[in-house]
Amino acid sequence: YTQLPVSRLLAQENKLKSESCIQYNVGAQYEGDGRFYKAELYYKKYDRLALVEKGTVDAAEVLTSGGYGYSKGFDLFFNDRVLLKNLEYQLSYTYNIAKRKFQEYTELTTPQYATRHNASVVLKYSIPRIGTIVGLTNRFSSGRPYHNPDLPGLMNDHVKPYNSLDLGLTFLPSKKVIIHASATNILCRKNEFGWVNNKAILASNDHFFYIGVFITLGKKAAYDVSNF
Structure with a gap:
């Protein structure tokens, strides 16, 4: 985002x-x-977005409400708990076209954070005999747009698609104790989130591990036993 002089911002505030x-x-x-x-x-119409424009005094940049844009697409979701015993799976997909003229973007263009395709597959397998749930999630999205100075137009190129395979394990040793462990991006894929100065923007870590123990001190159980 273009940093404007404080005096110019204050002049436009009202x-x-x-x-x-x-x-x-x-x-x-x-x-x-x-x-x-x-x-x-769905269809979303945006109006009066903050937009950086050339001012009438000394051709200085000023912040106005002249921006606009839209977002349109569709969402699909499917959940099944009965196809196979003890197995639950979820499928989701989103298709989105987003265009905005706002901030420093002087023409209608796709924002850096918008992706055209997003999908996920979630599998949960329960093992009631030992009170354990194993979960596997695969998330995918098409590449985010970024501005390539070697090509014409704004936000005219895309990074490689995003993909992360995550693993989770939940253990229920008693009615008042839950132990959960998870690991993200177990294949250590180097996902890109954009490009700046000819360098890819990467996550600080390729994967993340978490383990937590949840204990209920009251009289109520931590979970509904009938679900397992």
Whole structure:
């Protein structure tokens, strides 16, 4: 984002308007027999976004409410707990087209954080005999856009697609104790989140490990035993 002089920002403070968003949704869902389906179409219209423009005095940059944009697409979600015994799986997919003219972007373009395709697969397998749940999640998204100075236009290139395979393990030794461990990106994939000065923006760590112990001190159980 372009850093503007404080005097210019203060001069424009009273002229900026509240940003607005009008959203339209239509969808359908079904739930029954251990299955859940959901599909939704959406369209969002943004107006009065903060935009950096050339001023009338000394061609200085000023902050105005002249920005606008839109976001449209659809979401799909599917959950199944009955196909196989003790197995639950979830499938989700999102398709999104986003364009905005805002901040330092002087033409309608895709923001750096917007990705066209996003999908995930979640598997949960329960082993009631030993009170254990094993979870596996695979998350994917198409590459984020970034500005390549060697190509025409704004935000005209994309980083490589994002992918992370995560593993989780939950152990239930008693009705009042839950032990959970998880590891993200177990394949240590070097995911990119953008490019700056011809260098890829990477996460500080390729993967993350977590372990937690949750103990209920009251009279109530920490979880519903009938779920396992």
